[in-house]
Amino acid sequence: MLNRKFWFGLCVTLGLILTLNTPAIWSRSLLPSKLTREIRGVWITNVDSDVLFTRDRLATAIKDLRQLNFNTIYPVVWNWGYTTYPSKVAKRLVGSSLMPKKSAGILINRKLTKTEGLEGRDVLKEMVTQGHKQGIAVIPWFEFGLMLPGTSDPAGSDFAKLHPDWLTQKQDGGTLWKEGKDPRVWLNPFKPEVKKFIVDLVVEVVRKYDVDGIQFDDHFGLPSEFGYDKFTVDLYKREHQGKLPPTDSKNEEWINWRADKITNLMRELFVAVKAVNPKAIVSISPNPQGYAKSAFLQDWAKWERQGLVEELLIQVYRDKLETFIGELNKSEVKLASLHIPVGIGILTGVKPKPISMQQIQSQIAAVRKQGLAGVSFFFYESLWKLTNEPAATRKDGFRRVFAQTVARSTIIK
Template identity: 50%
Template sequence: MFHRFRYIFLFFLSLVLLMSLESPKLLSFPVSQSSELRGVWLTNIDSDILFSEQKLSDSIVTLKELNFNTLYPTVWNWGYTLYPSKVAKQAIGIEIDPTESLQKRDILQEILDQGHRKRMTVIPWFEFGFMAPADSELAKRHPEWLTQRKDKSTIWLEGKVHQRVWLNPLDSNVQKFITDLVLELIDNYDVDGIQFDDHFGYPSDFGYDPLTVQLYQQEHQGKLPPTNHLDKDWIQWRADKITEYMEQLVQTIRLRTSKVIISVSPNPQAFSLESYLADWHKWEKKGLIDELVIQVYRSKKEDYLRELQSKELQIAKARIPVGIGILAGLKGRPVNRKNITEQVTIARENGFAGVSFFFYESLWNMADEPAEKRRTLFKDLFPTSAIHPNIIRGWSPQASKG
């Protein structure tokens, strides 16, 4: 009788292990040797991967052949959604990014269908966060949603060329708009997660709009905010207000479903907080993040190592999967294979959950060597398949502090 029960137990244990291999959502943390984040961001900036159904399909096939396992496709960029959105239609009158090649398509569904068939994890990325082009329909229709500098200006230059504005994350109408976009995705698509970055804040020289000033005065005996936008208490007060919204958003998501990874891909903590008021270290301590992919876009080895050894990252990676975002290149700024190999190796040696590359186009199309030779680089880095290092749904970093 004992032997019979033992065989039954072993049979069901084998079934559970088999199911965990078939579905990345059943994997638990900590990361095992068979799991490693191997991600890539898919964007519509300096890249045309999303503008052709055939090119998108071929690219996903190539990524799978090279043993990538995670796709982070942008779904919110340039003030538009890249999927058909009733929420966007109501707010700005436009259902989807008006680029001709995106019409009559749903690129998110295309990516989900193909990615999931290949057992890849798909986590849509809110690339622009609270940022929007200054001439966007969103900015034109809702100027009252924008935050301001001390001089009441709203324009922020990205790359000294692109004029941007920033939605005020303290405004309840802005919060509802973003929350509705997120819930729309969760309700209508079989996404594995949602990703935000430090655009889920705003540049620290903003925050002098009437609404924010009024809120500050209510909590500071009528005093006006400091004129120095880098005042530490002023930075932390605004960052904490953004954290409050992040808490509300995550709670809303988790009440809706327990099967969505909350992923955040910011810059290192000091820069993220001081420059964008995005205090991801506090988000992680509050248990709001299931996966952290930190952008460590450093060309010098010593700078890269220093960021990986930061206190905030060491604390986070003891509780949740933490991957390292590696720059594969930019337009006019290729990154050589030696740097990429070295940075992947260092991330592994330091016990991180894996890596993700920014961005697809620069993996091989913006390199300083032939595309085919470049692909062999990633085949060498990822010679065998691995599963995304997901965590058990409902597991809380807060509960693991011990």
């Protein structure tokens, strides 16, 4: 007999799908003319940033964000093959319940002699406590999704070494993929044990912490070059009368078949999250739809149409304002915004590339002009650091665009 959690999750999913086929429940036309709700978020990571590594620094950062009228943080909880919170799931499968100090030190490119690191702490619990105290929503971000560091990466984990059969392959049998200069490998989302690991990890966070939701980004997918491992090929053959997958990794049917399998995993996650906490927001922050699907088999427009997404933050990291606005005008963006809060991810800078406050402000204005639900910035350290402008100038710039406190846009009541 199927258990109660399964039926509950199924009812939630079917309910949302039916809702999306009725008149719009989230529409720009329903928003008041005066801005009273808006997502004002920021991603907090452990790469090129040490904000997570001491209690005091983290508490100060959250207070600063509140004073500047931010209302959401998306803190990393899974990257480099480790969790940033004490995890029984990770301990069981990786042998470590928390990102080791040596790996954290490599990530921020400095020694941790003056920090407490993550050891002996529950940094996610601290963020939930401090965030809620300041009226800020905390939505943990599973940054690496299905991606792992390559085994040769000095900052990497032992995950890929411990579970080599969990990795998918390219046509030549290789497992490595380059993200910039960094070697990466990818978990096979078609294997039951991989799906179980991802679901268990997410459920652990939602059950253990009083979080406001969870979020996946562009790494919750698979580069289209992958899927040629024996397990996936055999699965494809069973469903295609013995035919092999196309040698063209961009073949439309082959793209759709793999993308639909990842959609099925997204459905499992949605049902599992809702069974634990119906009010936990399922949020995603992908690339624009065309690229997301063709390059990473991530058909988020279908996820949204099937009621599997409750908040969408599209990464539109473009310098030219005309190009930026063009992405906001895409039909799939407009369609999604009729059903759920749709915000835009804005780049505030990365270590080798500072972004001016003028560009940030013009992009925020464009998002508001389109009637979208808000913005989130990548990433915390470049809000007023990693920039050519004084910190005071940057903070004043955010103070101007976020002049008043507002509640965050949300579909969850």
